[in-house]
Amino acid sequence: MNEIGRLDAEDKKNLNKSLAEIEEMLKKKHTRKAEKKILEITKTPNYFIREYFGTKMAKTSYPELMEKIATKMLEHKFYGVRATALFFFYKMDEKHLEKIFAILEKTYDSVPWEVETIINEMWKHHPDRMKEKMLVWIEDEDEKKRALAFHGMDNIARLDTNYIMEFISKAIDDKSVEVQKKITHILTQVVRVNPILVFPYVHEWLLDANDQRIKTIWVSMKKLSNIVVQRSKRDQSHELVMLTEQTIEDWKRDPNNKVAEMGNKLHNIIKRR
Helix, strand or coil: CCCCCCCCHHHHHHHHHHHHHHHHHHHCCCHHHHHHHHHHHHCCCCHHHHHHHHHHHCCCCCHHHHHHHHHHHCCCCCHHHHHHHHHHHHHHCCCCHHHHHHHHHHHCCCCHHHHHHHHHHHHHHCHHHHHHHHHHHCCCCCHHHHHHCCCCHHHHCCCCHHHHHHHHHHHCCCCCHHHHHHHHHHHHHHHHHCHHHHHHHHHHHHHCCCHHHHHHHHHHHHHHHHHHHHHHHCCCCCHHHHHHHHHHHHHHCCCCHHHHHHHHHHHHHHCCC
16 A cells, blocks of 8 residues: 555455454454554554554454454554554544543644544534634634634634634734744634634734734735635636625725824735735
8 A cells, every 4th residue: 555645446445354353363362463463564654554554443342352452552663553543533522522632632742633523523523612712712822722712713713703703812922933823823724714704803913912812813914915815817707706895995094003104014915916
């Protein structure tokens, strides 16, 4: 099988054959042999092997034995082994959300890419529970965990813009560069789908903004303005273009100096088209 890239039918056939062999080992109580074979397969840089194999492991006829193996795998020195174990637990506990959150909190630093994948899926399937849990994560002492709280939130950008904007309000002055990057990303995403709700929040943030907050807002609004410029060049009369242009004009005349300065800087981008 390839070290990178998606799996084809033959790849999956070979993995299924290996899983059948592992099942037979577990049936005969040859746990060590089963574990050895699992490790041979999962010491791989291929994300798709890890995801497929971990998911299939969760469908075992011997869940207790497999769980013991997977628990040890979470502490393994090879990334691929740890990542496969995470997919196993995600599928094993997919109906038990608190167990999933517990395993994510244990592994977000050791297998970050796969944790992001699962969090994104959780936003798609369990948005209400994610809303509750991420409000806890954003208060965590670990900046990686706070930054991760924003991941996948764009899945609800159109459905619940107010939640996202209130969430950003809680973190707008976070000193972590990683958190600031996440704020910029999600703010850019949500303003593109619901600008009429987003701009009033940004205006409010600017009124008493310190230099750091202004920088965070500037990076987001600069990116948005460049998007508007490109859409205008393609003659796309889009709500985003019109609302952004009108907002910038309003900000230029705002009595608050910080808002007015932001409006003027953004106007200089818009007028270049």
